[in-house]
Amino acid sequence: MFLAHLSLTHFRNYHRLELDFTRRLTLLQGHNAQGKTNLLEAIYFLATSKPVHALAEREVVDWQAQQEPIPFCRVAARVELQEGERPRSLELEIILAPRGENGHFAKQVKINGVNRRSLDLVGLMRAVLFLPEDVKLVDGSPGERRRYLDIALCQIDPTYCRALSAYQKVLTQRNSLLKRLREAPGASRARPHDPAVEAQLSFWDEKLAQHGSYVVARRHNFILALEQIARTRHHDLTNGLEELALQYVPGFNPGHLSAMEYELLRAGGEPSPQEWQAIRTPLAPQEVATHFLAKLASRRSRELAAGATLYGPHRDDFRFLANGRDLRTYGSRGQQRTAALSLKLAEVQAMTEATGVAPLLLLDDVMSELDARRRRTLLQVLDGVAQAIVTTTDWEDFTPEFRRQAQLLQVRNGTVEPASAGPQELEE
Ligand SMILES: Nc1ncnc2c1ncn2[C@@H]1O[C@H](COP(=O)(O)OP(=O)(O)OP(=O)(O)O)[C@@H](O)[C@H]1O
Numbered sequence: 001m002f003l004a005h006l007s008l009t010h011f012r013n014y015h016r017l018e019l020d021f022t023r024r025l026t027l028l029q030g031h032n033a034q035g036k037t038n039l040l041e042a043i044y045f046l047a048t049s050k051p052v053h054a055l056a057e058r059e060v061v062d063w064q065a066q067q068e069p070i071p072f073c074r075v076a077a078r079v080e081l082q083e084g085e086r087p088r089s090l091e092l093e094i095i096l097a098p099r100g101e102n103g104h105f106a107k108q109v110k111i112n113g114v115n116r117r118s119l120d121l122v123g124l125m126r127a128v129l130f131l132p133e134d135v136k137l138v139d140g141s142p143g144e145r146r147r148y149l150d151i152a153l154c155q156i157d158p159t160y161c162r163a164l165s166a167y168q169k170v171l172t173q174r175n176s177l178l179k180r181l182r183e184a185p186g187a188s189r190a191r192p193h194d195p196a197v198e199a200q201l202s203f204w205d206e207k208l209a210q211h212g213s214y215v216v217a218r219r220h221n222f223i224l225a226l227e228q229i230a231r232t233r234h235h236d237l238t239n240g241l242e243e244l245a246l247q248y249v250p251g252f253n254p255g256h257l258s259a260m261e262y263e264l265l266r267a268g269g270e271p272s273p274q275e276w277q278a279i280r281t282p283l284a285p286q287e288v289a290t291h292f293l294a295k296l297a298s299r300r301s302r303e304l305a306a307g308a309t310l311y312g313p314h315r316d317d318f319r320f321l322a323n324g325r326d327l328r329t330y331g332s333r334g335q336q337r338t339a340a341l342s343l344k345l346a347e348v349q350a351m352t353e354a355t356g357v358a359p360l361l362l363l364d365d366v367m368s369e370l371d372a373r374r375r376r377t378l379l380q381v382l383d384g385v386a387q388a389i390v391t392t393t394d395w396e397d398f399t400p401e402f403r404r405q406a407q408l409l410q411v412r413n414g415t416v417e418p419a420s421a422g423p424q425e426l427e428e
Pocket residue numbers: 011012013014030031032033034035036037038039059060061062063064365393
């Protein structure tokens with residue numbers, strides 16, 4: 001898989017960009033606020049159909065586009081694929097265009113020129129993005145970790161992507177039903193044992209469990225796979241000093257733990273060796289569904305009182321432990337950063353193993369943050385992939401050897417030019 005061409009129109013600070021990628025490695029250099037992150041974000045947008053930082057998609061539309069008669073934004077790419085003997089190219093495209101008068105944008109996705117759903121785009125050009133703020137995966141909110149898992153899994157498994165999207169729709173509908181029931185006035189207010197309410201909720205429970213159980217089982221099994229690889233990486237990165245563990249903390253007990261073990265896990269307790277054994281058992285969606293349904297049935301009154309769905313993968317989390325200690329609470333900044341890097345490196349390998357193809361690596365200004373050992377490890381991983389696009393503010397963060405191999409580009413105020421003279425010692 002090779003990203004051969006990128007085309008941007010009114011994407012953040014790029015008014016117009018046509019860029020060919022000619023080598024396995026691309027190194028983009030630029031001062032602050034020139035558009036390095038924006039360029040990687042555009043590529044990642046095509047890979048995942050989600051902007052990286054933006055809360056709303058309209059944020060990626062170039063401010064200057066607002067002055068145009070129709071302020072739209074377009075990101076497109078040509079990806080070369082090698083399937084067996086036959087090379088094939090794939091055109092991916094996202095257009096954001098205004099819809100209505102209220103500042104909303106509609107997203108249009110095209111694959112080889114044909115209109116498709118966002119879901120169909122994800123997984124065609126798989127990418128893993130490394131950011132300086134990846135450390136947030138360790139010390140940030142559960143929501144950030146769920147988002148990370150979802151993006152990684154959606155790129156690997158289209159069934160996951162569909163299950164997740166269906167789950168979210170069902171969740172919204174079930175929540176609004178619970179809210180309505182709670183807010184119903186006096187006498188008509190729902191009681192847990194009202195047969196009409198029971199029937200309505202049971203309908204949504206079934207759907208919630210159907211889609212949610214796939215999400216939970218997949219997340220659990222994926223974290224197991226990631227953990228195995230991340231542990232080795234982390235061991236190497238810390239010179240054998242730290243044993244990394246990843247611990248999935250599901251929003252209800254999916255069946256592999258006793259009630260006490262689950263409570264302990266939720267409360268952030270450190271499991272005993274036997275409990276670890278239970279945690280590391282792979283899960284099947286069917287058994288998860290059974291436990292999910294039982295949980296919902298037994299917590300009816302509580303959910304009616306809350307007016308919201310209290311159990312399910314929308315309440316999931318996962319933890320990083322080094323030598324048995326939770327890094328979110330006890331880790332130093334450096335430990336957290338290393339754990340995040342181990343996770344990302346594991347993701348690259350897990351994705352390669354799951355799909356048979358190495359993902360495109362996007363490294364945003366991460367070298368400067370790393371010490372020599374971590375840099376070396378990261379560069380070794382770059383050696384193993386078909387394509388990597390790397391940004392830096394300083395050419396010197398990369399060895400002359402690396403720079404000789406790479407296509408060198410300079411980013412300046414929303415334009416990208418070949419780095420004409422290149423860094424000095426390359427001339428020598
Ligand atoms: N929607 C938008 N329209 C126009 N410009 C934008 C938009 N969103 C962000 N920008 C601008 O794009 C510029 C470049 O941002 P970017 O994050 O890509 O810089 P960078 O080269 O990665 O810098 P740094 O080295 O500081 O990380 C910023 O000055 C930002 O204000």
